[in-house]
Structures are given as structure tokens and as C-alpha cells.
Amino acid sequence: MSANQWEAVIGLEIHTQLATKSKIFSGAPTAYGAAPNTQACAVDLGLPGVLPVLNKDTVYKAVMFGMAIEAEIAPYSVFARKNYFYPDLPKGYQISQMDLPIVGVGHLDIDVDGDTKRIHITRAHLEEDAGKSLHENFHGLSGIDLNRAGTPLLEIVSEPDMRSAKEAVAYMRKLHELVRYLGICDGNMQEGSFRCDANVSVRPKGQQAFGTRAEIKNINSFKFVEKAINHEIERQIELIEGGGKVIQETRLYDSVKDETRSMRSKEEANDYRYFPDPDLLPVAIDDAFKAQVKAALPELPDAKKLRFKTQYQLDNENAAILTSFRAMADYFEAVVQISGCDAKLCANWITGDLSAALNKADLDIGASPVNTRQLAGLLARISDGTISGKIAKQVFEELWLHPDANADQIIDAKGLKQITDTGAIEAIIDKIIADNPGQVEQYRSGKDKVFGFFVGQVMKEMQGKANPAEVNKMLVAKLKA
Amino acid sequence: MLLTTEDVKKIAYLARLGIEDHDFDSYTKDLSGMLELMTSMNGLDTENVAAMAHPLDQVQRLRDDAVTETDQRGHFQAIAPQIEDGLYLVPKVIE
């Protein structure tokens, strides 16, 4: 069988770190990067006799997520203990959810190659993170830092609905966008706030039954997810075609070697012995709590995109870009409102020049040196004909460097105001027609392309400050005379 | 007996409990006895009974999201078997 006769089946488990101040079961801080074990309190260390008390904000954020994916929110959800020994797991068990997770079946729609596909989400549950093992420089020993122990996680488990690495990445990106939209996760992948495990199997196209899956652990960038999954698909196809069999196991992606390798040692005789945590009671979520979350739920990316297309007449691409971050969408709407300009003009500037400048400077839109008021001021001057789009680029560059200035100041100071005085334009047009008889002849003999040459010459002569519409109008009149 | 020594060895490994070889027989006997005692539960029909995890029919109380703990590393590590640079040390962890 050739590679295109195989179909990949992919499901993702994504661990999102919930953006809370304190841990899920203790009052210790969750800030990243503190000195080892300075943010591990008695509860996080699993001292004898300590007990967990659930952080309300984790429940709130989980419910928010559940509503955003139109999932059923469990009226009662239960915490369970997952028992295993590992030095970064202080109690010898992880508090998680098993039979009754807080968020039930939901879905997320992804766009791949212009088509929309619905990815079903099996469940999302709350759990605590473990600490970290550090392996260097301890005379052959490992060092344990428990700062991260007890950090709240929402584990989001998808159905095996994805059929390619590309779809998996699209889903992961969409989810990444959503959790940041909701403000429940900072999405910082370097710091491990958004981590992905992928379940991958292959089957001959047309076959209903799933193949045996392998789980790839801890793939922490979009790039690596795609590579790791593609690599795993190839490995499995090669294995089967070579007469081998895929075994159900956990594999670790090595981004340096670009390969996955078996972690069977970790799986060895695992029996997690889940049972309801007797230190915690069932979490009840009533209608009042849900109503409170619902009232605070922001407009979601898909709804916002649809609204941008209808309300502002934007095309699909601009609407998608503008709604990919909540901050960008907010920026756009503020600029439209303040400037009173055509929304398309605003959209083009934000997705064009502003985004390019932000990318170059590696800044988020929230940290843009050009604020909404400044950009609105600039766009208003384009709209009312004070400056051309080309001059506006110059003004924008100045604004970027001078966050306290406004467009009008720059236009005045630099004398960039567009010339709409028809007398002045006329004089220059006359001069250019007189200086270029050859081109005039060409134009008049039907070579319309030469028209651009005249526009260019006029604009050059007027240092770009002439109103292009006016120039066009007058040139046509003069050349046709 | 309801359990074999092999069963007990497996359980002991799951529980990471070191047991001397010569003690396995007595643990096997004791655990088998305990299981024997537990077989009496099988006589009762519990088909439609809801499991009871807590004595009181209550729901979880939720704590406000606030940092209430301060760094006490020195205090907590004063009782630790082996530490260095603020880290707890253990034999090498192999991933």
C-alpha cells in the first residue's frame, strides 16, 4: 500500500494552565520563575495532615470554557486520586477528575483549506500539576522543585476526529485562541501553560475500526506538533507495511532529533487505582453560578468573526485575522469608532502596516506604541483627503517613534498636507505635458498604460502631496484635450 | 488461599513497599484471610444502590482565589532528608 492509502486518526489531550493567582487546592502563588520550592506551601508539599480546599476561580474558568464549546456543565463533578509514585508528585497521587469531569461533550469548529470541520471534545477536567525534576549538577542525583505542584490545569480531551497533522495544528491553534479569548489561560507555551499530548493511529482508508494508537507526550509548540505527528504517522505506516504491529505505548517527541521514542519504562505496570478523593466533596454547579459565568462570557471568536463580516462588510480573511486575538478585535472596533472611517480602511491598516510593524518589533497589539486614538487620527486624515495613503505610511512611522504625538502634529510639522489647490496642480500638469511630447503622443494614439507615467511624474513633482483623485481627473481632461 | 505470593509481590511493588522475602508467606496468608472476610459482602444485592463516598451529603466549598501563603522553604526544608540549592534531592530520575 502506498502512503496515500492510509488514513491517520488523531486525538489531542491539551493541558491548559488556568490563569489564577493561587493554586488549585492551596493559597500558594502560581507565578512563573520563582526560586525552587519558594512557592510550595504545606499543602503543595503534601505534609502529613494537610488538606485541599478548591479554588473557586478554577471552577469558574472551567465552566467558562465549557460554555464556550457549548458543552454540558456537570451539575456534580467529582475529584479523584490518580495514584502513582514519582518524586515530583508529593502526595503519591495526583488530584484529578475521572468518572465525573466538570465539562462534558462539546465541540470546536476549525477551518482547514477553506473548509469548516467540527472537532468534538469528549471532556475537560480540572486537575493539579506536578512539580519538576532537574537533572543537572547534583552529583548524579536529581533535584526536585515543587513550585509548580498544585498549579491548576484544565485538561481538554478531543475525540479522535482529526485526520492529519494539519488538522491537529488547526485545532490546537483554535483552542489556543479560545482559551486566551476567554482569559482563562495565558497561552504561554514556553512556560508550559499550554501543553499537548497526541494520540495517533493509522488505518487503511475506508476502514471503520481504529488502529492501535500511540500517545506522544509533551509537544509544546505548534511546529513540533505537526512534525511529531507526521513523524509518528510515517513510523506507523512503515512499521505496518514492513509486517510489524503498532503497540499501544507512550512515546516522547525529541525535537532535536525529530523523532519519537518509546517511554515504556514509565508505563511499566502502571495501575493508577483511581478512586474518589475523600478529602474533597462533589463540586455542585447550580444555575445561578452558570448564569454568573454566562453573563461574563465574552463574545467568542466565531461569533465575532461573523459579526465583523456583516456589520463591517469585511472579507473572510480580514475578519479572521482581526478576530484571532481578542485584543486585536477590540483595537479594531475602537479605531472604527473613534475615527468614524470606513471599516475596511481600518481593517487594512490594522492587518497590514500595524501588524507588520508589531511583528517586526515582536510586540503584542496590547503593547502597540501606536494606540487606537493615534491610528484613528491618522486614518481620519486619509479619509478626508488631507493626506494620501502613501504619505500616511510616513506619518505612521513617525507615530511609531513618537507615542505622544498625533497625526495632525506630524502632518503640520513635516508639511505633508495634500495639495488640493487645482491651480497648483494644473500648472505642474501643463509643465509635464509640455516636457514629454513623446509620451503624450503615445497616450493619444491609444497606449493607455502611459497614463501611469504622467501620474507618477506629477506626484514626484509634488512630493506625493497631491490629491491623487484630483490629479487623475485633471490629467485625463488635459491629455484628452 | 485467595492470593498467591506472586500476587502479593505485585501489590507490594505497586505500593512501593519493601517486604523481606521470608515475610511474603505471612502477608499472603493475612491478606487472603482479609479477602475471605470480605467475600461476605457478595451476598448482598447492591444493584440499585448509589455508592457512598462521604458520610455527609454535602458539596464542596469553594475558596476565593487569593494568595495566602508566604515562602517558608527554609522552615519546611529543615526536616528534609537531603537538599541542595533549595531542591529536594533524590536518586536520578530517568525519563
Place this chain on the structure above:
Amino acid sequence: MHTKTIKELAQGLRSREFSSVELTRHFLARTEQHKDLNAFVTVTEDLALQAAEAADVRIANGDTALLAGIPIAQKDIFCTLGVKTSCGSKMLDNFIAPYNATVVEKLNEAGAVMLGKLNMDEFAMGSSNENSYYGVVKNPWDKSAVSGGSSGGSAVAVAAKLAVCVTGTDTGGSIRQPAAFCGITGLKPTYGRVSRYGMVAYASSLDQGGPMARSAEDAAILLQAMAGFDEKDSTSVDHPVPDYTASLNQPLAGLKIGLPAEFFGTGLSHNIATDLANAINEYRRLGAEIIDLSMPTLKLAIPVYYVIASAECSSNLSRFDGVRYGYRCENPVDLTDLYTRSRGEGFGKEVKRRILMGTYALSAGYYDAYYLKAQKIRRLISDDFKNALAQVDVIMSPVTPTNAFGIGEKTTDPIQMYLEDLYTIAINLAGLPAISIPAGLSAAKEGGIAMPVGLQIIGNYFTETKLLNIAHQYQQVTDWHQRMPYGFE
């Protein structure tokens, strides 16, 4: 001084008949004198005298707290800041607790003077205090007999008058059974009434701390200081704490007492049956009405308890791994070696048995047959109590099937030891409150040493006030609670 009640001592402290420092020295001296009982793991003499001085100042300034300046002791399961908290285990022999349990905090605030930490069965697993790393505790009524367990040191400290009153914990009878064996009053409150924060967990859904004292009145005063909502314990109940002494003197006329047939059947010693019959007659004289009951699921309480308690303990005790505190084996070669040897060497045999049992009951393929099944029967047992307590105000029963047995008599057969808990464990499964009070002194055999006999009174949820009232009324018309073992008067 050591025979006085808390109220009498509080009075004496305020009338300057004696100071708390004097009182504390007196009890410390008794503790030293009766060291052979092995009731204490740690005596905190210096801390006690400091606390007594502070209490004397408080009292001089007009503090009216009844426990201010009163010498007490804590079961060594409660974490005490800066003091070894061993839980009766080699695993925690080097564990200086870095924080106080809520119960310890509350008693400190009340001004009670802690004399030290009391011996117990390792991790509260046992019915005879023979499972302690620190050795067996002797019963002051007969030093060749066990104290009961797991709060054996607690019961003996009260019975031998080494402390005025003490704390205990009860997972399957660990307050009530040693209280019965030693002739004192012990109350297991409703689950959730006393905070579990800082109490080393054995079986989280069953564990409950409570008072052990010489009388119902003293127990009421101690419970008053221990009870209450704790935001650090999710299973703690936010329910106002009543005044436990306010209704001690209410008459019992019209009280409905239920006697479940299952609690008075075969297995109960003749002498205990006789003493309890007399006690129930006493209640009849006090105006109570006796109603016969049947609670068919009670007979399954032992297997259900040992599945649930073992399962929970197997997980609760996983944190003892030699990494952050507690015992660590010498020179571990790798991680597995660190775990298996630290735990293998740090835990005693009974603890290991229960961890193994619990691990098995939760493991793949057995969960439904053991753990889930036990949880379902737990519901049926609880329902049985609900039905019974809808018909009567309280249920009365024996605490133990026999008198305190001899040291070493049952250690060879753990199953035989588990059967000791027959009358007490169902109450923990249901989460109900129950009190054990002295109701006789008798020998099992002609010519044997007369040993204390306990009566158990079981009430509905949060009826501690009623239980204490019923116990107190009995103690007004009998003197079993005032009897003292020879040599400890």
C-alpha cells in the same frame, strides 16, 4: 489535684488555691512516676511550664476560659509545631511538625497546657496499641492487659490521671474502644464537627478527632474547644457549635432508646451483657423507653470498613516516600530502592498489611468487587441507621465484645483483632456521633481482675449535646466513671 474535674480545677486556679504551674508540675510528676505505662511518646516539659506561666497570667487578668491552665495532652497524630509528631511510627520518628493542627491551635488558644504527645497504634491502625513503634501501652487496671487502640496512650493518660483530659481520634472505634477498656468517657463527634487539618490521615472519610476525659461534663468542655468549622478542611461542616454543657442537666423522661438485636447477639461476653443490662435498667429508671430494633446490614460493617479504610490509607500513606520529610533508607541505589526500602523499613507490619489490602482493593479488575461494593453497602448501613434513628432518639450498644484482653493475646491473628471493632466501626461508616461511657467493672471469668465495661450511645448527626446529656445523667446516678484503678488514686 489530679482527681478534680475541669470545673473544680478552673475554680481552684481562680481562687488561687493552686497555680497552673503547680498543677502542671503535679501532672508532669505523675507522668514521670507512671512512665512504665508508656502512655507518652514525648513529654514537653519546658513548653508545658511556659504555657502554664502564660495561663497563670491570663487567669490573673480575669480570663474565664475553662481550659485555661488545665494540663492536657495530644494524641501524637496531631501536628504540633516544633514538637515531634510521630503518629506512632518509625516513619515519623524524626518528624518535627512545621505547623500546628487546627485542634492544637484551638486548644492553645483556649489556654490549655499541653504536657506532651500520646502513644498510639502506628498511623492509628490497631485496636490494642500493640502496633506502636514506641511499644505497647499498659492498661492501669491490669498492666498485663492492653489499653485498646488506637488512642491507647490517650485513654491510659486519663485513666491513670496523667492528664486532666486528652484528645483522641476515631476511625473505627479508636476513641471509644480504648475509653471502654480503660474506664473513661470518650466521644467520637459527627464526621465534620472537628477539623481534620493537621491530623495525620488514616482513612479520610472516617477519621474524626474527639475528646477523652473522665466524665461527660469534662468531655463536653473539651469538645467545646475542639469543635467548629475550619476553612482549611473541605469536609468540615459550617454549622454553629452549640453550648455542650448547657443541657447536661436535662431530665431524660420520655427518651427513646433503641437496642439493635444485632449488637447483643452471640460474641458478646456474658459479663458485659449483664453490666449493660443493668445500665439500660438505670436509664429505664431515669424515665427512658426501651425499643427493640433490627439493623440487618450491621453484620457487614467489618468487611466494608476494612475495604474502605485500607483503600483510603493505601493512598493517604503514599506521601511517606523519604523525599521531603520522615524516614529515608540509607544509601538508596535508585528511585525504586528509595521508595521500597524507606517505606518497607519505616512502616510496621499492620500498616503494611492495610496498605497492601487497600492497594489490592483499588487495583484494576478488583475496584468494583471490593471498593465500589463496599461503598454501596456503606450506603445501606447508613440507611439502616437513618431508619433506626427515625424511630428512637439514641441507640445503645456494647463498645467491645470482651474486656481488655491480654497483651500479646491476639497479635498472631490480625483477623481476630479486626473482629474487636464490631460494635464501633459501623458508626464511622455512617459518620454519626457516639459516646463510650464506663458502665461497669467486671471480670470475664470468676476470680479474674474486674475490668471496666463501656456502654456506647449513638445519636443522630450533630446531636453531641444530647449524647453528653444522656451520659451525664447516668453519671449523676452511678459512679463507674469515678472508679480508679488501684495505685492511681
